[in-house]
Amino acid sequence: MDAKQKIKTPQNIVKKLLQWYGDHGRDLPWRCDDRTPYGVWLSETMLQQTTVVTVAPYYLEFLQRWPSVGDLASADLDQVLHAWQGLGYYSRARNLYKAACIIAKDLRGEFPDNEQDLLKLPGIGIYTAAAVAAIAYEHPTTPVDGNIERVMARLFNVHENVREKTGRQKIRDYAVQLTPEIDNRHWVQALMDLGATVCKPKKPDCLACPLMDVCQGYKIGSPEQLPIKPPKKKRPVRYGTVYWLVQKNTGAVLLRRRPENGLLGGMMEFPSCDWLERSTPPLGPDYGEQPIITEWRPLPGHVRHVFTHFELRLAVVHGTVNDGLNLAEHCLWCLPDDFHNHALPTVMKKIITHVMSKIL
Helix, strand or coil: CCCCCCCCCHHHHHHHHHHHHHHHCCCCHHHCCCCCHHHHHHHHHHCCCCCHHHHHHHHHHHHHHCCCHHHHHHCCHHHHHHHHCCCCCCHHHHHHHHHHHHHHHHCCCCCCCCHHHHCCCCCCCHHHHHHHHHHHHCCCCCCCCHHHHHHHHHHCCCCCECCCHHHHHHHHHHHHHHCCCCCHHHHHHHHHHHHHHCCCCCCCCHHHCCCHHHCHHHHHCCHHHCCECCCCCCCCEEEEEEEEEEECCCCCEEEEECCCCCCCCCCEECCECCCECCCCCCCCCCCCCCCCCCCCEECCCCEEEECCCCEEEEEEEEEEECCCCCCCCCEEEECHHHHHHCCCCHHHHHHHHHHHHHHC
16 A cells, blocks of 8 residues: 555544553553653653663652652752663663753743654654654644554555655654544554554564454564564674772772763763773783773673673773872762662673672
């Protein structure tokens, strides 16, 4: 079916899916009756690249600590990053905080109510703007996430690569035609739920689908082959060395804040050299870019962590220093018992576990 052709019975498709959603929609904390634009935005931001099961407790904790966008803007960024630990993709937290400050100060606490103004805020892209406009304000906008993309590709048998312009446009054309003028909030959430619970990437449960009788992918017998995507590229491997530096008298360990921009921006870390693609870890006589000159003892093994675009393997070296060392900017000493007070990303927590298993 050509996406430029009109869908013959869009109202029937919408009606069937909304009826299914009334019986089978997921009970999620951000779908409460007293939802706010802030709560919808928060949930959509957290759900980017993260599962519903993981997000739910974080969402509830965030709302408890910062019930409004003004409360979030009044927090310290360190507090926000600390509360975000475990969710990953920390640029989302930094942009969430920046946007909250803009809303609270520049917009006088008034949350934008349309896609154009939402898109002006840090971290809000086309999908998130449309989702907030639809779910929070009932606007007839058309968000297309991975779940909706998959449903559209199968429903209308889209065989173009959905990562290329033609395929993306076809998916969007179909989604726009199905967007209802009223009750779009429930329609969007119904599509998301259908993709997440029935029209799954692998082994779709077609017999449980309310749209089975109109699904072209089901009729041709191979819905699991859609949508068409380019083959995944093999993740490159990056290597680095982490420096676990301990004060002799206190037992405190050196921490360093990462630059605000870039990967894990603003988070705390144990100092390390640059993470680069190499054939072997950078374990030479000087152990790379060491923070101070001291006797470094390599610990056996390494720490492995997988980011979206690369795999990281970190060797760890252990050293000690006398008290009174002048610290570089953005560095501090921290007792191991107080690590939990700092915004340490998951990869740094893996380093703690690794070190404790080797030296204790």
